[in-house]
Amino acid sequence: MASNARSAALEAAREEELLRGRPYAVMRALRSTVTELWSDKAGMFGVFVMLVMLVIAIFAPLIAPYGPDEQSLFDRLQSPSADHLLGTDQLGRDVLSRVIYGSRVSLQVGLAVVALAGTFGVLMGLVAGYRGGRTSSFIMRWVDTQVAFPGLLLALVILSVVHPSLKAIIIVLALNGWMVYARITRGIVLSTRERPYVEAAELAGCKSRRVIFRHILPNLASPLLTLAVLEFARMVIAEAALSFLGLGTQPPAVSWGLMIAEGRDYLASAWWVITFPGVALSLTVLGANLFASWMRITADPLQRERRFARATTDPSAVAR
Amino acid sequence: MPSLTNVSSPPRGSSDSLAEPLVRVEELTVRFPAGRAGFWGQEKLYLHAVEGVSFEIGRGETLGLVGESGCGKTTTGRAILRRVPLDGGRITFDGEDITHVEGESLRRLRRGMQLVFQDPYASLNPRLRVLEIVAEPLLVHGVVGRVRHAEDRVAELLELVGLPPEHMFRxxxxxxxxxxQRINIARALSLEPDFIVADEPVSALDVSIRAQVVNLMQDIQERLGLTYLFIGHDLSVVRHISHRIAVMYAGKIVEIGDRDEIYEDPKHPYTKALLSAVPIPDPKLEATRKRITIAGAFPDLLRPPSGCRFHTRCPIAIERCAHEEPPLEEKARAHHAACWLT
Incomplete structure (x- = not known):
């Protein structure tokens, strides 16, 4: 009897296992994620902002009422109205359309820089963490040297020499941003290497590649994802700063930083020219930060379990 | 797939070596480099973790290894598994000298010897499910091709250690x-090893759980004919599971012998002091119990004491102990101790 009940339980568990990843299981997982998100309002806001930005950037030509560089000198510096929801700038271009098109640059720069700097930084951190010794000292001293050098200065120097194209901006910002990934990766590798479960894997006979990818790398996923989102926000700001200084996106193209730079002469008379790109920038950065803090918990099974336990026992405690 | 639960005796290994001990350790020495001393760093320092340790463990036997923290118990266990670099000595496993085995053959060798960890919380990867954890040794040694194919075997192993098999997906x-800790044991057993080093497997557990896990280990030993090196500092637990016991102090074995011999007639003053520290579960007897307290602190293993390493704290030390090191001599039948005075 008892063994029958037992094998039935095993069968049930197996069946459930088999159904993992099937469409309805995916739907269920999705629904549970949404429910989870619903209970964390700040995280939901973050995810919402990021999704909206993604949609706007991809479908900019469909959403924007005017072209980004459609000038109409008769309609210069008009305040927000039904025709121009967010007003027009000093050349009579629609601010709303320009903000919408500007999100493309921000998104492109942010994603590309994070991908480039992240890959290089994580690779360097892994090498430093594993090899240790001289390799590690060399890489980490290189990191220290670069961190000690003011990033914006380096970017300005390079961009004043080469032509500031989108590609150049991305490379320059990645050059500035990879160090933090290397540091975090190395730290985590060093601490996970000493974990008993890594020793257990080695004693079980795992080869080092398996130990690295199966047992050490997953520990990096949660902190690195969080870091990547935060870095995304930082890079959006950095691109805006470079454009504001005139060494980023160049005039016929649109970028939030450039819009702020161009509009600052009209701050007293036409506040909308500078305010709306500023708001878009702030919202994006805020959203990315909230998204990152939600992700930090969601990507870590242990933290996630804790949050779930808290939510089920004390619904009012979720916000904490 | 052979069923685990029906294996009665350990018929593996060369049949003519049944009288031969499974594990033989001779003059094992482990020193860890510990930086440099002196103004110019001219003196290289070594931590003398294990010094000239020798013992044998017969098939199906449990050797208990006791001593205070830092005495080299864990290092000895890791050294036998070839996890720490040796500075001297010889290790023989199943009639084969494994002192210098490296690389791929070392990896294969580890199929025969596994470790049960002290901390059950840190020794299981929190991102893998029980199935993946227990099946991993099978996978990396090519016993199964994919984790899914190991389900039956893992179910069997979980049953063996007293866990519901359907929990393998958790x-x-x-x-x-x-x-x-049961999962840990299941993982260690998955490759059907002959020899298991249990590094304080119950010291991180609740007192009420310890007996369960120790009894489980004993039960599995009987069923599978395993050989244990059981490292511990809880003397009553070690007494319960061990056939023979070795007492370590400052990297050396000071006494080794049959369990009852050691517990009823300890020869070495350190063993006596250790045993007198075990509380008696009877308040009246406990009140009259005489404890031998040893003064002083554990010696600095960077510069171990001359002669007998225990002489700095020994209540009965004489002049000779400070200069000459006592050999590990047979003081009674199958009972060795290293002391000039007994």
Whole structure:
């Protein structure tokens, strides 16, 4: 009897296992994620902002009422109205359309820089963490040297020499941003290497590649994802700063930083020219930060379990 | 797939070596480099973790290894598994000299010897499910091609260690300390090793759970004919599971012998002091119990004491102990101790 009940339980568990990843299981997982998100309002806001930005950037030509560089000198510096929801700038271009098109640059720069700097930084951190010794000292001293050098200065120097194209901006910002990934990766590798479960894997006979990818790398996923989102926000700001200084996106193209730079002469008379790109920038950065803090918990099974336990026992405690 | 539960005796290994001990350790020495001393760093320092340790463990036997923290118990266990670099000595496993085995053959060798960890919380990867954890040794040694093919075997192993097999799809954090230690044992058993080093497997557990896990280990030993090196500092637990016991102090074995011999007639003053520290579960007897307290602190293993390493704290030390090191001599039948005075 008892063994029958037992094998039935095993069968049930197996069946459930088999159904993992099937469409309805995916739907269920999705629904549970949404429910989870619903209970964390700040995280939901973050995810919402990021999704909206993604949609706007991809479908900019469909959403924007005017072209980004459609000038109409008769309609210069008009305040927000039904025709121009967010007003027009000093050349009579629609601010709303320009903000919408500007999100493309921000998104492109942010994603590309994070991908480039992240890959290089994580690779360097892994090498430093594993090899240790001289390799590690060399890489980490290189990191220290670069961190000690003011990033914006380096970017300005390079961009004043080469032509500031989108590609150049991305490379320059990645050059500035990879160090933090290397540091975090190395730290985590060093601490996970000493974990008993890594020793257990080695004693079980795992080869080092398996130990690295199966047992050490997953520990990096949660902190690195969080870091990547935060870095995304930082890079959006950095691109805006470079454009504001005139060494980023160049005039016929649109970028939030450039819009702020161009509009600052009209701050007293036409506040909308500078305010709306500023708001878009702030919202994006805020959203990315909230998204990152939600992700930090969601990507870590242990933290996630804790949050779930808290939510089920004390619904009012979720916000904490 | 051979069923685990029906294996009665250990018929593996060369049949003519049944009288031969499974594990033989001779003059094992482990020193860890510990930086440099002196103004110019001219003196290289070594931590003398294990110094000239020798013992044998017969098939199906449990050798208990006791001593205070830092005495080299864990290092000895890791050295036999070839996890720490040796500075001297010889290790023989199943009639084969494994002192210098490296690389791929070392990896294969580890199929025969496994470790059960002290901390059941840290020794299971929190991101893998029990199935993946227990099946990993099978996978990396090519016993199974994919984790899915190991399900039956893992179910069997979980049953063997007293866990419901359907729990194999759960993550470690869903289990208590005692259950995790069972998972640990299941993982160690998955490759059907002959020899298991248990490094304080119950000291991180709740007192009420310890007996369960120790009894489980004993039970499995009987069923599978395993050989244990059981490292511990809880003397009553070690007494319960061991056939023979070795007492270590400052990297050396000071006494080794049959369990009852050691507990009833300890020869070495350190063993006597250790045993007198075990509380008696009877308040009246406990009140009249005479404890031998040893003064002083554990010696600095960077510069171990001359002569007998225990002479700095020994209540009965004489002049000779400070200069000459006592050999490990047979003081009674199958009972060796290293002391000039007994």
């Amino acid at each position: 993550y470690p954090h869903a289990f208590s300390g005692g259950q995790r």
